[in-house]
Amino acid sequence: MRAVVVYESMYGNTHRIADAIGAGLETAFDVRVVSVSQAMPEVIADADLVVVGGPTHVHGMSRASTRKAAVQAADKPAGGLKVEPDALGPGLREWFGSLGDYPVKAAAFDTRMHGPAVFTGRAAKGVARMLREHGFHVVAEPESFLVTKQDRLEPHEQDRARDWAAKLAAGIKQS
Ligand SMILES: Cc1cc2nc3c(=O)[nH]c(=O)nc-3n(C[C@H](O)[C@H](O)[C@H](O)COP(=O)(O)O)c2cc1C
Numbered sequence: 768m769r770a771v772v773v774y775e776s777m778y779g780n781t782h783r784i785a786d787a788i789g790a791g792l793e794t795a796f797d798v799r800v801v802s803v804s805q806a807m808p809e810v811i812a813d814a815d816l817v818v819v820g821g822p823t824h825v826h827g828m829s830r831a832s833t834r835k836a837a838v839q840a841a842d843k844p845a846g847g848l849k850v851e852p853d854a855l856g857p858g859l860r861e862w863f864g865s866l867g868d869y870p871v872k873a874a875a876f877d878t879r880m881h882g883p884a885v886f887t888g889r890a891a892k893g894v895a896r897m898l899r900e901h902g903f904h905v906v907a908e909p910e911s912f913l914v915t916k917q918d919r920l921e922p923h924e925q926d927r928a929r930d931w932a933a934k935l936a937a938g939i940k941q942s
Contacts, residue, residue: 826888
């Protein structure tokens with residue numbers, strides 16, 4: 768069975784979570800982890816599971832304007848943030864806009880600040896909705912992985928992502 772993890776990331780945190788999810792899925796799948804700019808339709812065409820995630824920006828999925836703001840924020844020397852090579856490229860919103868219908872199992876995740884989701888918002892909710900709109904069968908609740916106010920992953924979030932994905936894989940294997 769094949770799984771593809773598609774991620775969008777400005778500062779690398781969602782990328783690192785995507786890699787950890789990929790490692791967790793390896794218990795049951797041949798896995799490919801790809802950035803949204805590399806996720807051409809043929810990459811997901813024969814996948815048995817597609818897991819999609821991105822950073823929470825302004826309470827939801829990023830837009831071109833918020834990605835630009837993220838890059839500008841990283842230019843400030845105090846933050847010490849490094850921007851991913853394709854940060855200004857298309858985001859998940861644009862990717863979904865060019866995607867057909869896929870009757871394939873799927874799950875959504877995001878990264879966001881610590882705190883109740885009602886205050887922070889969470890991109891994964893929008894990702895799950897767009898997955899459904901494109902015919903995917905969403906088989907798990909959207910999951911969030913947390914970053915600090917300095918945009919660094921909180922401790923153990925990569926471990927949690929690997930465990931979440933391993934459980935997802937085990938559930939699909941049994942079904
Ligand atoms: C423009 C911008 C808006 C943001 N808005 C939110 C927000 O509304 N809620 C939240 O929890 N985090 C917010 N964040 C923090 C991001 O969620 C965080 O930078 C992201 O999870 C880091 O992932 P990345 O390294 O993959 O880009 C925002 C960050 C930026 C740059």
